[in-house]
Amino acid sequence: MESETNKEIDEQKEQAAKELMEKLKVQLFSSNASVRRRAAFNLSWMQEDGLEILRSTFIGDFPETAKNAAAYGLRKMQGRMKNKALDVFKEGLREKNTLTGEISRNALVLLGYKIPKEYLPDKKPDRKFRINSIPGKNPPRRTINSR
Numbered sequence: 001m002e003s004e005t006n007k008e009i010d011e012q013k014e015q016a017a018k019e020l021m022e023k024l025k026v027q028l029f030s031s032n033a034s035v036r037r038r039a040a041f042n043l044s045w046m047q048e049d050g051l052e053i054l055r056s057t058f059i060g061d062f063p064e065t066a067k068n069a070a071a072y073g074l075r076k077m078q079g080r081m082k083n084k085a086l087d088v089f090k091e092g093l094r095e096k097n098t099l100t101g102e103i104s105r106n107a108l109v110l111l112g113y114k115i116p117k118e119y120l121p122d123k124k125p126d127r128k129f130r131i132n133s134i135p136g137k138n139p140p141r142r143t144i145n146s147r
Contacts, residue, residue: 040073071107093119
């Protein structure tokens with residue numbers, strides 16, 4: 001009898017967890033930045049399930065705001081999930097999507113990691129401006145033509 005009630009309680013908990021995950025996944029795409037960040041933070045506490053949602057949002061073809069929120073959640077991962085979150089950022093460096101690479105670089109820098117040179121953005125050569133003429137100390141005098 002007790003095992004049946006335990007199974008029912010477990011099923012209810014599992015269903016509630018699934019509903020919460022769906023709710024947080026929807027909030028990750030909210031137009032309100034505070035809601036997005038809070039959802040990403042809550043997902044960071046949900047171990048593998050939260051990591052998978054944040055990873056798919058970060059690597060997938062989603063808007064910049066959702067990717068930034070997912071990066072925030074990945075940065076807030078704790079314990080054994082921290083290394084898995086770092087692996088997601090390293091995977092993001094290799095992505096073809098330049099936005100994902102840029103967010104990955106910024107996240108790794110915020111976490112205090114050095115970025116390998118091969119993943120740094122190409123710097124455009126500095127343009128050197130040539131000064132053709134240097135005006136004197138006193139500006140030229142204007143003359144008034146009188147007729």
